[in-house]
Amino acid sequence: MCEFSTKLVSWLDRELTPDQALAMERHVALCQECRERSNVYQDASRVFALYVKGVDIRQTAPCRKRIPAVLLASALAATLIALFLVVPRYPGRLPPIEIVAPRVPAMALRTSPSPSLLAVSRPRSIGRIAAPAQTWMPAQPTIEIAIPSDALFPPGAVPEGFAFVADLSLAQDGSPAELALRP
């Protein structure tokens, strides 16, 4: 590479001192390589300058690449199709809701007297059972608790089919307020 070629661009830009420029002119007139290089550099400079001058400062430059309208339309269509497929479709009227009452298992706690059972006549036992620690107490009907007589009396102590009914009233705090036994 010719040693003068490193100064070619500066020479083309008229940045050399008069002496340097004169020496370069004389050299380029004689050096085929530098003449060709100077032409190439001039072309490159001209193309770059044209490119920069072509920048239109009147338009608003996009901060990022614009998304083509076709892509936007495709994305919108895909979204609508996905929503159509994913969202469940209901008929015009919803089916009626069937309310099933819970099944209550058979238990000794009843709201009506049973002749087959012997009502407890012992206030101590009734009081212990009928005095739960809960505050909620129904007003009506009166709860009757039936306990088999075999569980409380020896066999034969109570005649067959005989029963006591204990009427128990409870206070607001759940404690027995009044107890009355009747056959």
Add this chain to the structure above:
Amino acid sequence: MSGDAVPFVFPSWRLATGSSEATKLFEELRKPLERYLVCLGLSTDEAQDVAQDAFLSLHRHIAAGGSQESIRSWLFRVAHNQARNRQASYHRRFAAPLDDSLDVLLDPATPERQLLEKEKSRRLRSAIRSLADSERECLLLRAEGLRYREIGAVLGLATSTVADTVDRAIRKLAEKLNV
């Protein structure tokens, strides 16, 4: 859109001292300055903001009796620093100024655009991308007519460094363009 619609008005009514000089500078340098800022990666709106700030600073500089030598490099340096500050502070996404997105900025109506062939333009973009930041900035300022000494003042480089950088950048461009 016409060039007259640019919403940029230099407040020349505020000028007291050196108003004619500042106005002349404004008319002469506004477009090159905005173009340079856009090429650095700012949007046109940002470029207009930065240029306006730079011209206001210039007005204050002149009104305060500041030196009017190398006023062009002074203006470009102020704008350049503001642009770089914006890009740094806002983490701008202009990783590659003059990239493909700039193609839409090329005014098809200009004769310059007509002169550029499509293939040559593509190769030019590729070549510009391959340049270092300092090389690209030197070439941009050089394309706006700044001398090496002025470019050095804008970028904070020695004149000899600018000469070497421009020489290296032009060689790269010529090699890529294969012109």
